[in-house]
Amino acid sequence: MSRKVVFKTYNQYQLSLLPPRYDDLVPVNHPVRIVNTIIDHVDISALEKSYKGGGTSSYHPRMLLKVIIYAYLRNLYSSRKIEQALHENIHFMWLSGQSKPDHNTINDFRGKRLQGHLKKIFHQVVLLLVEQGIISLKDIYIDGTKIESNANRYTFVWGKSIKTSKERIKKQLKALWSYVEKVYKDEQHIPNTPDFEAIDAAKVEATINQINNALQGKEIDKKIKQKLNYAKKNWPTNMAKYQNQEAILKERNSYSKTDPDATFMRMKDDHMQNGQLKPAYNIQASTNNQYLTNYTLAQTTADTTTLKDHLNNHIENYNEKPETLTADAGYGSEENYTDLEDKNITAFVKYNYFHKEQQDKKKGKMNPFHPDQLHYNKETDTYFCPMGQTMTNIGSYKKKTTNGFEQELHRYQAQNCKGCPLRTRCHKSKTNRIIERNYNLIRLKSQAKTLLTSEQGVAKRKQRCWDVEAVFGNIKQNMNFKRFMLRGIDKVNIEIGLIAMAHNLKKYSLTI
Structure with a gap:
């Protein structure tokens, strides 16, 4: 026996006495x-x-x-x-x-x-979350990720290419002047040699005119004449173009013509999985409990040079500094360690080879030839090589990083490596082995190692993985934000701020 099917009432034209709000x-x-x-x-x-x-x-x-x-x-x-x-x-x-x-x-x-307003609004939202006890600004986790810009990836300008082109023009100008000297070799009066150093558009044009004037009335090679005509027509214009491009580049090595603020970077999440270079921005983020507490934009590929500005931005916006900071090895530099020490921030920041150092220690595979493993006598300021030979101090020097941070390095040299049975394993220099030691960095790395291997340091390192990296995963995968919609660093700053705010509010909505 079949049962009667009953459908719910469906009348899309049904009138309501009171329309729904x-x-x-x-x-x-x-x-x-x-x-x-x-x-x-x-x-x-x-x-x-x-x-x-x-x-x-x-x-x-x-x-x-x-x-x-x-x-x-x-x-x-x-x-x-x-x-x-x-x-x-x-x-x-x-x-x-x-x-x-x-x-x-x-x-x-x-x-x-x-522009100029969203960042302040974002920080107000973060402070509301702090007031509710959801997050803390005292303990932050920092990392960076690259997001592709809204730019044509095939219209680019490379700093090395500009330098090569300028050198080529300089070389060709010298060749033309060599021809002038050849023409005047049998004459007593030789024109004054132009200045070929630090050439710009005006100097190139002046040099070409000087060459033309010097060859006026002379019988010159047809190819030289053609080259001079080409040079006069193109080289000053090209030099002016290179100068404008260098002004846009500043300290960078590349930029996109359709978004000059974007720098070409290797993208890990490229669909071809081959690390293609694409115009992008390096997003620096601070998190706590998987909430974004601060963000800044960088136009450089490496994270190392971004930490100082990012941290200063945090302090400027919140009028307080964090008590602890955790970051991966991409931030472990002498400049960063020094800055964190000066600010009295407990830094759980790894340095290069930290993990390899820990693994080698567990396996008992410490390299006896590494400078860190050589015995040092502080009283005599000497090192001893694996064969027991004295390595004396031969001086020190200072150098500056790309950020202008000054480092001091001390040099030590062995007395006689000739005939040493360990030489091939110890070093590959043709002379006696020389090592360089940066004592400030050694001290800072020792402090970092003590913190990182402590019980709290191990916990911080574990938490960093699921705290800040989970935020990037949510933004790129769940929110499907892998490419900016806007162009220019000012507008991109707004867009990443909107993403950060949306991430925080979405997460907050899931907790109430």
Whole structure:
């Protein structure tokens, strides 16, 4: 016996006595309510003051800020898709109060209005989380990740290429002048030699004119004449172009023509899995309990030179310094250790070869020829090689890093390595072995090693992996943010701030 099928009432044209409110359609603990509540509690008076009076009315910046942050929380990064959501998505309609700004208004607010304001708003949100006891600013974990810029990866400028081109012009100018000297070899009067050092566009043009004037009225080779005409037409222009490119590069070695602020970096997560060079930014992040507490942008590939500025930015924004800081070996340099020591911050920062050193120690494979393993007599200031030969101090010198940090190195040399049976294993120098020792760095590394191998240090190293790296995993995989939408470092700074805020509020919504 078959049973009668009963369907629920379906009448899309059914009238309601009282139309439903949008507020009734949004669940109590929905993330959109979290965004709404948090942004209602932040001070945006500085942002409001940036608007000029007169003309037509403007959409309220608080509403636009809520909409954009919630869009990023929902993995919507395109201004057109945000505009579409404001017409179709009940949560966006509720959040915006049924305001419907177009994509140009959204993009203008995101890319221009928020400049100089978003970072302060972000820190206010972080402080709200601190007040609730969810995170702490006393204990931070730092790491960096690279995110591709919104730039053409095939339109690039390389610093080495500029240098090569300038050297080629310089070499060809010298060759042309050599021809002038050859023409005047039988004459008593020889034109003054131009200055070929530190050439620029003006000097190149002046040198070409000097060569032309020197050869005026002389019978010259046809190829030389053609080369001079080409040089006069192209070389000053090319030199001016190289000067402009070097001004954009500054200390970098490359940039993209479509986003000059982006630097070419090797990307680990490239779909080809071959470490392709792409225009990108190096994002430096501080975290606590998997919440982002601070972020900065770097245009350099290495993390080493970014820690000092990133830490200073944290102190400047929160008016306090962290008590402990944990980072991987990418930050372990003498300059960073010194800066952390000066700030009286307990630093659980690994140095190069820390893990290898620990593994070799466990396996009993310590290299007896490494300078760290050589015996040192502090009273006589001498080292002893594995054969027991004295290595005396032959002087010291100072050098500066790319950041301008000064290091002092001491040099020690063995007296006679000739005929030593261990020489091939000890060193490959053709002369007697020389070692260099940086005593300040040795001291700082010893302190770092003591901290890292302590019970607290082991716990910190373990926590760093799931604290800061989990944040990057969430941003790149769950939020699918692997490429910026905007161009230029100022706009990219806004976008990573929106991502950081969206990450924090999304995580917060899952805890309540």
